[in-house]
Amino acid sequence: MQYIGKPIRRIEDPRLISGKGSYVDDIKLPGEMFVAFLRSTKPHAKIHVKKTDNIFTGDDINPGKDFPIASRETTYVGQPIAAVIAKDRYEAYDLLESIEVEYEDLPYVLDPAEAIKDEVKVYSGLKSNIYFQKTFSSGNPEKILSESLTLEGELINQRVIASPIEPRGILAYFDGQRLNVWASTQSAHFMRRNLVEFLGFTNIRVIQPDVGGAFGSKIITHPEQYAVAKLAMKLGVPLKWVPTRTEEMISAGHGRDKRFKFKVGFTRDGKITALVGTIIGDLGAPYADANDDESGNVLSTSRMILGPYKIRDALITSYAVHTNKVPTTSYRGAGRPEATYFIERIVNMIANELNMDPIDIRLKNVIRPEEMPYESAFGITYDSGNYVEILNKAREYYNELKSEAGKDECVGLAMYVEITAFGPWEVARVFAKSDGKIIAITGSGPHGQGDATGFAQIVAETLQIPIENVEVRWGDTDIIEDGIGTWGSRTITVGGSAMLKASEELKRRLIEAAAKMLQADVEEIDYSEGKFTNKKSGKSATISEVISFAYKNGISLDVTYVYPVSKPTTPYGVHMALVSVDKELGKIKVKKYIAIDDIGKVINPLTAEGQIHGGVMQGIAQALYEEAIIDPQGNLVNSNLDDYAFPTAVESPKYTWTYIERGLSNHPTGSKGVGEAGAVVSTPVIVNAVENCLGKRIYKIPIKPDEL
Amino acid sequence: MKVIEKDEKVKIRLKINGKDYETEVEPRKLLVHVLRDLGFTSVHVGCDTSNCGACTVVMNGKSVKSCTVLAIQADGSEILTVEGLSKDGKLHPIQEAFWDKHALQCGYCTPGMIMQSYWLLSENPSPSEDEIREGLAGNLCRCTGYQNIIEAVKEASQKLKGH
Numbered sequence: 120m121q122y123i124g125k126p127i128r129r130i131e132d133p134r135l136i137s138g139k140g141s142y143v144d145d146i147k148l149p150g151e152m153f154v155a156f157l158r159s160t161k162p163h164a165k166i167h168v169k170k171t172d173n174i175f176t177g178d179d180i181n182p183g184k185d186f187p188i189a190s191r192e193t194t195y196v197g198q199p200i201a202a203v204i205a206k207d208r209y210e211a212y213d214l215l216e217s218i219e220v221e222y223e224d225l226p227y228v229l230d231p232a233e234a235i236k237d238e239v240k241v242y243s244g245l246k247s248n249i250y251f252q253k254t255f256s257s258g259n260p261e262k263i264l265s266e267s268l269t270l271e272g273e274l275i276n277q278r279v280i281a282s283p284i285e286p287r288g289i290l291a292y293f294d295g296q297r298l299n300v301w302a303s304t305q306s307a308h309f310m311r312r313n314l315v316e317f318l319g320f321t322n323i324r325v326i327q328p329d330v331g332g333a334f335g336s337k338i339i340t341h342p343e344q345y346a347v348a349k350l351a352m353k354l355g356v357p358l359k360w361v362p363t364r365t366e367e368m369i370s371a372g373h374g375r376d377k378r379f380k381f382k383v384g385f386t387r388d389g390k391i392t393a394l395v396g397t398i399i400g401d402l403g404a405p406y407a408d409a410n411d412d413e414s415g416n417v418l419s420t421s422r423m424i425l426g427p428y429k430i431r432d433a434l435i436t437s438y439a440v441h442t443n444k445v446p447t448t449s450y451r452g453a454g455r456p457e458a459t460y461f462i463e464r465i466v467n468m469i470a471n472e473l474n475m476d477p478i479d480i481r482l483k484n485v486i487r488p489e490e491m492p493y494e495s496a497f498g499i500t501y502d503s504g505n506y507v508e509i510l511n512k513a514r515e516y517y518n519e520l521k522s523e524a525g526k527d528e529c530v531g532l533a534m535y536v537e538i539t540a541f542g543p544w545e546v547a548r549v550f551a552k553s554d555g556k557i558i559a560i561t562g563s564g565p566h567g568q569g570d571a572t573g574f575a576q577i578v579a580e581t582l583q584i585p586i587e588n589v590e591v592r593w594g595d596t597d598i599i600e601d602g603i604g605t606w607g608s609r610t611i612t613v614g615g616s617a618m619l620k621a622s623e624e625l626k627r628r629l630i631e632a633a634a635k636m637l638q639a640d641v642e643e644i645d646y647s648e649g650k651f652t653n654k655k656s657g658k659s660a661t662i663s664e665v666i667s668f669a670y671k672n673g674i675s676l677d678v679t680y681v682y683p684v685s686k687p688t689t690p691y692g693v694h695m696a697l698v699s700v701d702k703e704l705g706k707i708k709v710k711k712y713i714a715i716d717d718i719g720k721v722i723n724p725l726t727a728e729g730q731i732h733g734g735v736m737q738g739i740a741q742a743l744y745e746e747a748i749i750d751p752q753g754n755l756v757n758s759n760l761d762d763y764a765f766p767t768a769v770e771s772p773k774y775t776w777t778y779i780e781r782g783l784s785n786h787p788t789g790s791k792g793v794g795e796a797g798a799v800v801s802t803p804v805i806v807n808a809v810e811n812c813l814g815k816r817i818y819k820i821p822i823k824p825d826e827l
Numbered sequence: 828m829k830v831i832e833k834d835e836k837v838k839i840r841l842k843i844n845g846k847d848y849e850t851e852v853e854p855r856k857l858l859v860h861v862l863r864d865l866g867f868t869s870v871h872v873g874c875d876t877s878n879c880g881a882c883t884v885v886m887n888g889k890s891v892k893s894c895t896v897l898a899i900q901a902d903g904s905e906i907l908t909v910e911g912l913s914k915d916g917k918l919h920p921i922q923e924a925f926w927d928k929h930a931l932q933c934g935y936c937t938p939g940m941i942m943q944s945y946w947l948l949s950e951n952p953s954p955s956e957d958e959i960r961e962g963l964a965g966n967l968c969r970c971t972g973y974q975n976i977i978e979a980v981k982e983a984s985q986k987l988k989g990h
Contacts, residue, residue: 128926128927128929129926129929131934132925132926132931132934133918133926134934135931135934135937136909136918136922136925136926136931136934136937136941137869137909137910137912137913137918137922138867138868138869138870138908138909138910138938139869139910140868140869140934140935141868142868142871142935144863144868144872145863145868208860209853209855209856282969283933283935283969284871284873284879284881284933284935284936284967284968284969285871285873285933285935286873329933329934329935330933331871331873331933331934331935331936332932332933332935332969332970334969361872363875364873364874364875364876364879365875365876566933567932567933567934567970568932569929569932725929726929728929729929729932729970729971729975732971732972732973732974732975733932733969733970733971733972734972735972736971736972736973737969737972759874759875759876759878760873760874760876760878760879760967761876761878765878765967765969767960767963767964767965767966767967767973768959768960768961768963768964768966768968768973768976768977769960769961769964771960771972771973771974771977773974774972774974797972
């Protein structure tokens with residue numbers, strides 16, 4: 120029985136293709152009421168909300184504080200400033216209209232480069248708009264720059280909105296002893312910890328039901344979720360909150376929004392000698408949960424900006440800065456796409472400057488296989504792989520695309536290395552039911568990625584049983600000890616390693632039970648494909664019989680394994696695209712997209728490829744279509760899925776995916792993460808292609824028709 | 828002429844997946860919410876401006892976005908949702924193809940996407956790739972990048988022709 124590495128179709132699908140999924144808004148409790156939030160229409164103002172029955176303000180949620188719900192001072196358009204409760208959503212939105220709010224305008228700042236000056240404070244409670252300023256430095260870049268050819272500019276990686284098709288949501292019910300929560304979240308356990316801390320109350324159960332995507336936007340606990348939990352405790356009736364799309368877009372899922380002012384040094388033959396620059400990341404308003412999340416992403420951008428290249432002389436100053444905008448959070452890639460975008464755009468500019476082939480220039484600069492594991496100048500360890508080999512492999516595809524390119528068509532290429540499988544730990548619980556069924560529970564929280572299928576493959580292969588005998592569950596703080604969550608492309612690798620170790624321990628216990636049953640020493644038991652045999656006597660028992668024996672003899676077959684992680688593991692790849700650029704019509708079309716990745720051991724190539732397709736489409740959309748456009752008054756101009764230019768099947772290219780398994784991770788699965796890789800690299804692939812067609816440098820995205 | 832006052836409810840009849848339903852609704856209530864209240868929670872809400880198509884159902888033989896139909900407008904109509912596609916516990920070829928081709932991830936757009944594909948293939952049993960792309964352009968998906976959905980519709984088209 121071999122499952123790992125096979126394109127097993129998903130065990131998640133039968134329910135979902137039959138409409139039998141259960142997302143948070145599908146769950147109903149008797150007597151449930153609907154909550155809606157009134158949101159600030161001002162980027163910065165003193166507020167006074169007139170309180171009447173059924174209207175709750177920041178003072179009911181967080182007395183005297185302005186987060187999560189603003190009580191005195193609002194700091195972004197879209198911030199919740201009051202809540203109403205009604206019998207259904209229609210009446211709740213009627214009721215919202217009746218709330219009276221007085222605003223007293225305060226000065227505000229929308230541009231982080233302005234905010235750095237601290238002339239206008241984003242919030243009166245801040246000492247400075249600068250959340251942090253950090254310097255990353257290695258070697259002697261200024262001196263090297265003065266001896267090199269140089270190129271400089273400022274690259275913008277714009278604000279985009281994650282926009283999962285299912286918005287956020289929560290249903291909360293306090294039964295007098297316990298708070299029961301169902302939420303559209305990336306981790307039940309992480310949300311539970313947040314609610315415990317906020318409410319100062321520990322008897323909380325969180326359930327993550329089916330979740331309609333997230334892409335980073337549902338990692339944090341959102342202001343509305345804290346508020347609904349608090350109100351549910353107060354009122355004792357089940358409360359449900361599900362925002363409209365417009366609310367979702369003006370208040371959540373904002374990501375990226377970084378700029379990089381750079382100066383790069385290089386030699387005439389294409390060796391990059393030094394990189395100096397300043398990164399500014401826009402955190403938006405000071406909502407702690409979001410800021411904790413996104414400031415870490417600014418660090419990821421800064422530390423990964425050297426890419427897969429041997430650049431030892433570098434100096435990067437990084438700022439994470441508040442503005443009066445929606446607090447930014449993780450969005451697929453969480454800081455690494457910006458890093459890859461910046462360095463790959465710079466490499467493309469140098470290649471064009473020197474009239475050099477994009478693969479040759481990368482071959483000149485990448486870390487050599489014999490240097491692995493390699494510690495970058497900014498302290499990131501690239502653990503394994505062969506960057507030279509993957510570039511050489513890419514060349515055949517690249518040349519093919521080149522030869523296909525017609526008039527007004529260009530090929531763009533970019534390379535990435537990225538960090539995945541973050542710690543600090545993950546939990547798996549694997550146990551046998553008395554009827555022989557194996558139940559595998561993960562502490563992570565899949566919400567579309569198909570990890571349950573991967574886990575079933577891992578468990579079935581370890582226990583040598585048919586995959587149909589394994590049930591995979593997650594998303595309930597009551598059914599497993601604890602968990603971290605699904606983000607950072609960590610689930611199959613970290614969650615999977617926990618699963619693998621738990622399965623091995625279950626197998627060990629089964630062998631022990633079988634030894635007792637078959638009157639043998641453990642070493643005398645031979646196990647193969649669900650059958651235990653006493654090598655001495657030839658007597659055997661099936662796995663079901665052994666499980667039954669174990670129950671009757673008081674032997675527990677319930678294993679929980681906590682798998683600790685210290686360092687991320689680094690997948691890499693080369694992606695390229697054939698793009699047509701119609702300057703007259705201002706139309707850009709991605710015709711073909713080819714991805715070659717090394718994500719270590721591939722547990723399931725079908726679902727891994729699905730991750731690449733989805734990530735690549737999101738990255739293409741950032742290059743060509745999407746941007747959170749904020750007007751001078753701080754309003755999101757394009758707050759719906761039409762104006763926001765969300766791509767359809769018409770915009771999607773034809774993708775081809777190939778993988779090599781050269782650089783395995785040190786985890787028991789041997790795998791590395793793939794969830795974010797596509798989005799990490801595809802944006803510069805497309806922009807490089809368009810730049811190659813235009814023959815002029817592109818600094819700002821998305822590339823708009825009138826710029827062609 | 829029948830006049831219904833603002834706070835008045837009105838009785839409507841819907842035939843959903845072959846069964847008759849009767850319910851009372853306010854005139855302002857959207858069909859999508861009535862379908863969901865009746866238990867057809869496959870019909871999803873993904874936006875508030877009629878762009879995403881997660882609420883797509885087939886109404887009187889046409890694919891419609893049920894967030895953009897008032898429930899009273901649907902009075903007397905026949906509606907098919909994804910819950911009604913499989914017969915005797917056997918998946919419809921479109922559902923089977925979505926599974927085979929890994930054409931869903933989070934599954935939230937899937938019911939609407941499948942109903943749109945169902946309608947598309949009933950209108951045009953042998954669509955070209957471009958016709959599939961155009962035919963699904965009213966249905967947004969954030970997870971898959973669309974290619975596997977297009978492959979699934981191609982496969983379903985082949986299977987349905989073989990029947």
